Amino acid sequence: xxxxxxxxxxxxxxxxxxxxxxxxxxxxxxxxxxxxxxxxxxxxxxxxxxxxxxxxxxxxxxxxxxxxxxxxxxxxxxxxxxxxxxxxxxxxxxxxxxxxxxxxxxxxxxxxxxxxxxxxxxxxxxxxxxxxxxxxxxxx
Ligand SMILES: CC(C)(COP(=O)(O)OP(=O)(O)OC[C@H]1O[C@@H](n2cnc3c(N)ncnc32)[C@H](O)[C@@H]1OP(=O)(O)O)[C@@H](O)C(=O)NCCC(=O)NCCS
Numbered sequence: 630x631x632x633x634x635x636x637x638x639x640x641x642x643x644x645x646x647x648x649x650x651x652x653x654x655x656x657x658x659x660x661x662x663x664x665x666x667x668x669x670x671x672x673x674x675x676x677x678x679x680x681x682x683x684x685x686x687x688x689x690x691x692x693x694x695x696x697x698x699x700x701x702x703x704x705x706x707x708x709x710x711x712x713x714x715x716x717x718x719x720x721x722x723x724x725x726x727x728x729x730x731x732x733x734x735x736x737x738x739x740x741x742x743x744x745x746x747x748x749x750x751x752x753x754x755x756x757x758x759x760x761x762x763x764x765x766x767x768x769x
Contacts, residue, residue, distance in 0.1 A: 631679035631713065633720050644683040644705075645676060651703035668700060675724070677704075677717050684708045687721050689730075698731045702738075718745050722768065732764045739764070 645665065650656035653664045668674040672690030676683050685704040691697045699721065704714045722730065732742055739749070739762045747764035754760050 631677050631684065631716065633675050633677050633717065642683065645686060648676075648683065648686045648703045648705060649701065652701035664701075672697075672700065673724075675717075675721060677713065679708070679713070685713055685717050687717050689721060689725055691725075691727060692731070693727075695727050696729045696731060697725045697727045698733075714741060715745055722766070725768075728768050730766045730768070732766075734762055734764070735759055736762075 646658075646661050649665055649668075650661050653660055665674065668688035668690075672688060674686060674688045677685035677687075683705075685702075685708065687702040688700045689697050690700055699718070702714065702717060702721075704717070730747075732747055734742060742762075742764050743749070745766075747766045749762050750765050751763040752760055753763075
């Protein structure tokens with residue numbers, strides 16, 4: 630069973646940088662560092678460790694008392710398609726205190742979220758042609 634723990638301080642961890650790069654637009658070292666500190670200051674960042682290796686991470690922030698947003702999730706390339714992403718999202722949903730959870734993503738991950746029972750409520754096309762999907766899940 631993987632272990633999921635909250636990252637409380639900037640861990641300066643290259644494995645974490647690599648995972649966060651998977652959800653960072655045009656990732657450079659600076660952008661990844663900036664993204665990690667934003668996750669830590671705006672909300673919470675969790676890492677997933679399996680067999681002593683950091684294999685995944687997820688971040689969320691609370692928007693108000695009813696709504697939170699998952700701001701990034703990633704699993705290391707080697708460990709994808711083995712159920713770790715779903716496990717991570719299930720655990721973080723229990724951690725998130727609000728009833729509604731939002732996610733904004735692109736073509737690469739929209740099906741993953743749909744498999745995890747998120748529903749698309751809006752799509753938008755950016756100036757560069759990329760389609761962004763906004764999804765929601767209401768916890769029971
Ligand atoms: C998206 C991501 C986190 C999924 O993690 P994962 O561990 O590979 O996913 P799982 O193995 O738990 O898959 C769960 C379900 O989603 C499906 N799925 C996973 N990735 C998918 C994809 N890219 N497209 C379509 N379906 C996908 C699986 O088939 C599985 O469905 P099933 O259980 O009904 O058979 C992982 O691919 C990743 O890190 N991607 C790069 C970062 C990224 O795009 N993050 C999201 C934007 S914030």
